[in-house]
Amino acid sequence: MSDQAPRQQFSGFRMGSPFGIPIYVSWTWFIIAAFITFSFKDVFRLPGMDDLGAYAVAFAFAVLLYVSVLLHELAHSVLAKAYGLPVRRITIYLLGGVSEIEKEPPTPGKEFAVAAVGPALSLGLAGIGFVADLFVVNGGDVPEMLVKQLWVSNLIVGVFNLLPGLPLDGGRMLRAGVWKVTRDPGQGTIVAAWVGRALAVVMVVVPFALSTMSGQQLHPTMLWSVVLAIFIWMGATQSLRVAKVRARIPQVNARTLARRAIPVTAETPLAEALRQAAEKHAGAMVVVDHEGHPVAIVNEAAVQATPEHRRPWVSAGSLAKSLEPSMVLAADLTGEALIDAMREAPAGEYLLVERGGEIYGVLATSDVNRLFIGV
Known part of the structure; x- marks a missing residue:
C-alpha cells in the first residue's frame, strides 16, 4: 500500500536508505512481531524442539514476513522515484507498511503502475516460494516450514492488496481506471473510497453472519477481520477528505x-x-x-x-x-x-x-x- 499522507510527527527506528529512500520501523511493529511469535511457535515446533527453539523460528518468520512487506513497499517507492515523484519514507508498522509518496502520479497510467507493482512483487515472491517449496527445500525441516509459510503469506498479502477499495493498492488501481474514463482524479478517489468503505462493512458483516447461520462460536481470528475493516474504513474516509480538499485547491488564488x-x-x-x-x-x-x-x-x-x-x-x-x-x-x-x-x-x-x-x-x-x- 502506498500513501500520499500529509507531513506528520514520526517516531521509529531508522533502518537504512536503500535507493535513497529512508526506511523506518515503528515501535508498533514489535507488537505484531510478538503476536506472530507466540501464535506460530507451535506451527514451527519440530519433534524434539524446545520452546526456545520454537519461539526463535517463529520470530524469524515474523522478521522475514516483514522483509517481504518492505520489498512490497520498495517496489511502490522505487517506481514512484523513477517517475520523478518524491518519496519521503517507508514505514513498517503494526498492520504492514506504508510508502509516503509526496505527490500523486501525473497520469492514470502511472498511478495504476505505481499501485500495481506492489501486489505484483508480493505475488512474485509467492510464486518463487511455491516453486522452492516444491523442488528445492524438503524434508520437513525448518527451512521448508519457513518457505511454505512465507509463500502462503505473500500470496495472502498480494491478493488482499488487490481488493478494489482505498486505501488498498487495488483501490488505487480502481481510482486510476475511473480517472482514465472520467478524466477526473477526484471522481476516481470518491468511487474507490466508497468501494473501500463497502469492503470494510463486508469484512465485518459476512464473517459474523456466517458464524451466526452455522451456529458456531466466533473464532478469535475474527478480531483481525474487524481490525482490518477499521483500518480500511478509516483510510477510505481519509481519502474522501483529501478529495474534498483537492476539489477546493483551484479556489486558492x-x-x-x-x-x-x-x-x-x-x-x-x-x-x-x-x-x-x-x-x-x-x-x-x-x-x-x-x-x-x-x-x-x-x-x-x-x-x-x-x-x-x-x-x-x-x-x-x-x-x-x-x-x-x-x-x-x-x-x-x-x-x-x-x-x-x-x-x-x-x-x-x-x-x-x-x-x-x-x-x-x-x-x-x-x-x-x-x-x-x-x-
Whole structure:
C-alpha cells in the first residue's frame, strides 16, 4: 500500500536508505512481531524442539514476513522515484507498511503502475516460494516450514492488496481506471473510497453472519477481520477528505486572498501603525527600510497578543518577522503551485510581489486555511 499522507510527527527506528529512500520501523511493529511469535511457535515446533527453539523460528518468520512487506513497499517507492515523484519514507508498522509518496502520479497510467507493482512483487515472491517449496527445500525441516509459510503469506498479502477499495493498492488501481474514463482524479478517489468503505462493512458483516447461520462460536481470528475493516474504513474516509480538499485547491488564488498592506518603518509605534492601517483599510503591515525596501512582515498573532495599553510603547519592528527569500511569493500564484510554495516554507504571512518586484500585498496562511474549514 502506498500513501500520499500529509507531513506528520514520526517516531521509529531508522533502518537504512536503500535507493535513497529512508526506511523506518515503528515501535508498533514489535507488537505484531510478538503476536506472530507466540501464535506460530507451535506451527514451527519440530519433534524434539524446545520452546526456545520454537519461539526463535517463529520470530524469524515474523522478521522475514516483514522483509517481504518492505520489498512490497520498495517496489511502490522505487517506481514512484523513477517517475520523478518524491518519496519521503517507508514505514513498517503494526498492520504492514506504508510508502509516503509526496505527490500523486501525473497520469492514470502511472498511478495504476505505481499501485500495481506492489501486489505484483508480493505475488512474485509467492510464486518463487511455491516453486522452492516444491523442488528445492524438503524434508520437513525448518527451512521448508519457513518457505511454505512465507509463500502462503505473500500470496495472502498480494491478493488482499488487490481488493478494489482505498486505501488498498487495488483501490488505487480502481481510482486510476475511473480517472482514465472520467478524466477526473477526484471522481476516481470518491468511487474507490466508497468501494473501500463497502469492503470494510463486508469484512465485518459476512464473517459474523456466517458464524451466526452455522451456529458456531466466533473464532478469535475474527478480531483481525474487524481490525482490518477499521483500518480500511478509516483510510477510505481519509481519502474522501483529501478529495474534498483537492476539489477546493483551484479556489486558492493569491491575488484574491491577499490583504492590502501598508509600509511602516521598524521604529513606528504599533498603535500608530494600526491607526494608519485602519485609515487605509489595510489588513497587513510591511516593515520597510529607509529606502522603502521591504525587510519584514508584522506578525498578526503577535499584534493580537499585545495588550492595547502597551501598543503605543511597542514598535512595529519588534513584532515583525524578517523576510526570508522563500516568504516572498509571486502575486499570480494559484492552486497547487501556491500550496506547494507555502508548504516548502511554512510561515504565518507571505509578501506577494508582482513580477517586476512591486509589492502587491500580504497573504496570511490563516486566510488560506479558512477555505478548507469544514472539509
